Amino acid sequence: MVPTNKEELFELLIESSTDFGIFTTDLQGIVTSWNVGAERVFGYSEAEIAGHSADIVFTPEDRAEGAPEDERARARRDGRAADERWHQRKDGSQFWASGVLMPLKSGAGFLKITRDRTEQHQAGERLRESEERFHLLATSIPQLVFLTRPNGDRTWPSPQWIAFTGLSFDQSLGPNWLEAIHPDDREVTQKAWEDARKTGEYYTEHRVRRHPDRAYVWHQTRAKPVDRSGSLAGDWVGTMTDIDGLRGLQSRQQILMAELQHRTRNLLSVVQSVANQTLRSSESLQSFKTQFASRLRAIGRVQSLLAQVEDQAVDLRDLVTAELAAHSESDPASSKVQVDGPPVTLPATAAQALGLALHELATNALKYGALSHPEGKLEVRWEVMQKHPTPEVGLKWSETGISLTAPPKRKGYGRELIERALPYQLKAKTKLEFAADGVRCEIVVPIAMEPAHD
Amino acid sequence: MTDELKGRRVLVVEDEYLLATDLAASLEGVGAEVVGPASSVKEALDLFSRDGRLDGAVLDINLQSDRVYPVADMLRSRGVPFIFTTGYDASAIPKCYSDVPRCPKPVDEQRLIRCLRQVTQHA
Numbered sequence: 001m002v003p004t005n006k007e008e009l010f011e012l013l014i015e016s017s018t019d020f021g022i023f024t025t026d027l028q029g030i031v032t033s034w035n036v037g038a039e040r041v042f043g044y045s046e047a048e049i050a051g052h053s054a055d056i057v058f059t060p061e062d063r064a065e066g067a068p069e070d071e072r073a074r075a076r077r078d079g080r081a082a083d084e085r086w087h088q089r090k091d092g093s094q095f096w097a098s099g100v101l102m103p104l105k106s107g108a109g110f111l112k113i114t115r116d117r118t119e120q121h122q123a124g125e126r127l128r129e130s131e132e133r134f135h136l137l138a139t140s141i142p143q144l145v146f147l148t149r150p151n152g153d154r155t156w157p158s159p160q161w162i163a164f165t166g167l168s169f170d171q172s173l174g175p176n177w178l179e180a181i182h183p184d185d186r187e188v189t190q191k192a193w194e195d196a197r198k199t200g201e202y203y204t205e206h207r208v209r210r211h212p213d214r215a216y217v218w219h220q221t222r223a224k225p226v227d228r229s230g231s232l233a234g235d236w237v238g239t240m241t242d243i244d245g246l247r248g249l250q251s252r253q254q255i256l257m258a259e260l261q262h263r264t265r266n267l268l269s270v271v272q273s274v275a276n277q278t279l280r281s282s283e284s285l286q287s288f289k290t291q292f293a294s295r296l297r298a299i300g301r302v303q304s305l306l307a308q309v310e311d312q313a314v315d316l317r318d319l320v321t322a323e324l325a326a327h328s329e330s331d332p333a334s335s336k337v338q339v340d341g342p343p344v345t346l347p348a349t350a351a352q353a354l355g356l357a358l359h360e361l362a363t364n365a366l367k368y369g370a371l372s373h374p375e376g377k378l379e380v381r382w383e384v385m386q387k388h389p390t391p392e393v394g395l396k397w398s399e400t401g402i403s404l405t406a407p408p409k410r411k412g413y414g415r416e417l418i419e420r421a422l423p424y425q426l427k428a429k430t431k432l433e434f435a436a437d438g439v440r441c442e443i444v445v446p447i448a449m450e451p452a453h454d
Numbered sequence: 455m456t457d458e459l460k461g462r463r464v465l466v467v468e469d470e471y472l473l474a475t476d477l478a479a480s481l482e483g484v485g486a487e488v489v490g491p492a493s494s495v496k497e498a499l500d501l502f503s504r505d506g507r508l509d510g511a512v513l514d515i516n517l518q519s520d521r522v523y524p525v526a527d528m529l530r531s532r533g534v535p536f537i538f539t540t541g542y543d544a545s546a547i548p549k550c551y552s553d554v555p556r557c558p559k560p561v562d563e564q565r566l567i568r569c570l571r572q573v574t575q576h577a
Binding site: 258261263264265266268269270271272273274276277347349353417420421422424425 | 475
């Protein structure tokens with residue numbers, strides 16, 4: 001039998017609504033009726049709470065702030081008052097209540113309907129927190145973040161993207177964001193979406209125009225579907241990372257490799273040539289062996305000086321000191337030798353040639369000259385002269401205190417190096433003289449720095 | 455075959471003295487008349503403008519402060535065949551010179567002479 005009495009129908013409905021806490025109060029909030037649902041939701045039986053204030057279901061904090069009174073005032077004024085807040089059960093535990101308070105038509109009190117929505121509330125909270133975390137991450141990392149459709153149409157650009165490209169939010173939506181991609185890279189950029197729809201991962205490298213200087217900056221762009229279940233149809237999230245520095249480094253490395261290869265081959269050529277020249281001026285295989293080994297060591301010393309500096313420039317004092325040290329192992333703190341001059345940096349090629357020349361002078365001094373004689377003295381001095389168009393360094397090698405019996409007759413390797421090679425390749429002016437009391441040599445080299453190789 | 459390049463006027467551009475003299479001696483050894491050697495772009499262009507009659511040239515790509523390409527362009531515009539000697543890999547040489555024969559350093563003199571003879575014959 002379906003009850004026909006409206007009041008009876010209503011009561012049945014209320015009693016059967018066990019998920020809804022439904023109760024009535026008088027105008028002051030004193031409970032006048034309390035259904036089974038209310039008992040389930042709040043933990044109080046009707047007998048316990050009837051005649052007491054329903055305000056007890058509010059949290060102590062909300063009660064202290066007058067939330068129950070406020071709610072009744074709103075219900076009277078507006079005809080209903082939404083009630084979305086934490087409530088407190090009889091046992092002190094709290095739950096998220098979603099309900100409404102309405103004035104009774106009679107004007108004698110209120111009706112309140114409340115549901116426990118804790119789970120939904122928490123799920124919503126978690127979602128909001130997760131969205132907040134995503135938003136925080138997406139808007140604070142240095143990468144440009146975006147949400148996109150799987151065809152490349154963007155649905156959300158991060159503030160970094162907007163700041164970097166100068167495109168507005170709306171100008172970045174759909175396919176419009178391609179405006180900021182280098183025209184030559186747009187095809188690759190779009191083509192990568194075809195691959196992405198097969199592989200489930202977007203990857204490309206392209207140039208992105210920077211605001212406000214309109215310079216194109218290389219970026220690496222990756223994207224993956226937000227939905228981890230394997231469906232590729234939903235939104236994708238992606239990042240664009242500045243790799244301009246990295247690409248610059250890579251191309252710099254390629255240049256350096258080419259340069260290194262060039263230098264190595266050139267060095268081999270020099271070695272080959274030194275071998276040829278030494279062979280020409282050697283009387284025997286034994287003397288070739290000794291001289292060639294000694295010249296190779298001189299080349300090696302300059303190379304190790306060059307290896308210590310990044311810009312391929314060597315200080316003249318280091319060059320002179322290294323060469324002299326190699327020839328005076330028996331007499332390291334020699335008072336026979338004086339070296340003096342201001343700091344001068346020599347480019348690699350000049351250092352190599354000058355190093356070989358100093359080596360020939362030192363070898364000669366040790367064999368026949370000042371370093372071979374107890375009375376012999378050697379001075380190596382240089383100065384920088386401001387000449388136009390480039391400054392020059394003038395180096396003087398003076399041996400004294402010995403008596404040269406006879407100047408060498410044959411035009412040796414060292415002499416050719418100083419008198420011919422230095423003028424040829426360094427535009428140097430040189431003078432080599434065998435004075436009665438020792439060897440004098442003057443070398444004037446222009447020291448325009450080599451422009452950096454591009 | 456000592457007269458493989460007999461009477462040919464060959465410009466040599468090489469900034470390293472020892473290499474330049476070695477190369478000049480080898481070329482003269484096979485009968486060539488060496489113009490230069492020049493150690494810089496400026497010297498090479500000066501030599502060329504003073505005495506433009508050349509049958510061929512051997513150019514070192516990397517000179518101390520610059521590259522030899524202006525000389526190469528000048529020779530090309532006058533139809534003088536030339537070859538490069540270089541320590542660079544092909545990839546480091548501009549594409550427009552990719553048809554220029556190269557002798558890698560250290561130079562194999564026999565190969566260089568063969569190569570030079572070929573390009574001067576074609577001219």
